[in-house]
Amino acid sequence: MLVGYARTSTLDQKAGLEGQERELREAGCERLFIEQVSSVDVRERHRLTEALDFVREGDTLVVTKLDRLARSVAHLMGILDTLTGKGAALRILSMDLDTSTPTGKLLLTMLGGVAEFERGIMLERQREGIAKAKAEGKYTGRKPTARAKSAEVLKLHGEGVGGTQIAKRLGIGRASVYRILDEAKAGAQTG
The missing domain is CATH 3.40.50.1390 (Resolvase, N-terminal catalytic domain)
Structure with a gap:
């Protein structure tokens, strides 16, 4: 078939x-x-x-x-x-x-x-271009969107909102939500 x-x-x-x-x-x-x-x-x-x-x-x-x-x-x-x-x-x-x-x-x-070889060459050229742009001060990378919303994530979590809903409301990924929560939890345990 x-x-x-x-x-x-x-x-x-x-x-x-x-x-x-x-x-x-x-x-x-x-x-x-x-x-x-x-x-x-x-x-x-x-x-x-x-x-x-x-x-x-x-x-x-x-x-x-x-x-x-x-x-x-x-x-x-x-x-x-x-x-x-x-x-x-x-x-x-x-x-x-x-x-x-x-x-x-x-x-x-x-x-x-x-195909794999071509992709590897393309990625190498991309890394070289980024390194050159960084050296010239023209490349700063993307701004971390989720980390900027850490306070909002923690606030919503404190109100009992689940991770998936927090991600949807704030327009960030679920993994980012859980990373922020885990980091806050680890900071609370060591602090």
Whole structure:
């Protein structure tokens, strides 16, 4: 069975999602898993997890493009290991690549390695640019928004408001709320 997976990063990319769905159906996919979520937060990609759970021996997971599936070589290799362990394959339409063949597996691994290398070079250039801008006094980084709201977090928490609600009310992340609360608690214990 051909199992399709389509993803866009934002809700604004409706046409892109419809295009992926159309390509997957034209390729013969009988079952589709579709989601709109960033590639960065793998834990939030529930439909990808469902697709990987769904595939069985002899199935092929089909995507239109590699960047719709994996965010890094390590992530790609993890997906490939999962599929291989189940006796399934991966097919990437834009590359005409199918991992059910030894050549397809080799090409995918090589392409993934090149992509990881390019990303590493880009990040290195970015770090160099930031260091240069800092040295010239042109870069200050982003202002910490959550820490500036510490007093409000502690006040709301003292009023019995939960962490999720505090985060929503103040427009900051839940993790930031709990970090502020933990730091306040640690400061109270040592002080």
